[in-house]
Amino acid sequence: MMKFRENEDAVSPVIGVILMVAITVILAAVIAAFVFGMGSNVQTTKTVGVTANLDKDRYLVVTLQGGGDVADLLSLNMTVNGGEEVMINTTTTKFMDRNNLTVGASFNTSKPIESGQHIVVVAHFKDYSQQVVLDKFY
Known part of the structure; x- marks a missing residue:
């Protein structure tokens, strides 16, 4: 009788790659916001x-x-x-x-x-x- 072994080795590397790509994209967006000054145009509210x-x-x-x-x-x-x-x-x-x-x-x-x-x-x-x-x- 032959036993089939389940091979789940590929699941972890795929999820790892997807998470690393997502983190890279988020970091790139945050760095671009600071470099291009997107956050510096916000005016403070005056109190009167x-x-x-x-x-x-x-x-x-x-x-x-x-x-x-x-x-x-x-x-x-x-x-x-x-x-x-x-x-x-x-x-x-x-x-x-x-x-x-x-x-x-x-x-x-x-x-x-x-x-x-x-x-x-x-x-x-x-x-x-x-x-x-x-x-x-x-």
């Missing part, structure tokens, strides 16, 4: 807080509440329904250290806000970055 409330006549009052990056703040700009951007306040001398945007400063819109209008307030900083600090429908 504003609140917005409607007064009794429906004018929007935007108040600067604070945050760690208020000292770097150049201006706050507002758009209503995606229209033209309106600068609601800015520093006295652009790109200088002097800053008139202080915590507690409030700014009013020039026209009353109607129901359904979309308000967006964007903060502009000394490092030329900008960030939406308020996005609200009324």
Whole structure:
């Protein structure tokens, strides 16, 4: 009687080769990301807080509440329904250290806000970055 022996010697080398190829591809992708600078384009998020409330006549009052990056703040700009951007306040001398945007400063819109209008307030900083600090429908 003849016994057949199972030959499983080839299974382990095949799996080993597949794992080594996978590790090589992953390492190549990570190294390429660092070499080509793909990870360096990420901007840090600024911390600036504003609140917005409607007064009794429906004018929007935007108040600067604070945050760690208020000292770097150049201006706050507002758009209503995606229209033209309106600068609601800015520093006295652009790109200088002097800053008139202080915590507690409030700014009013020039026209009353109607129901359904979309308000967006964007903060502009000394490092030329900008960030939406308020996005609200009324």
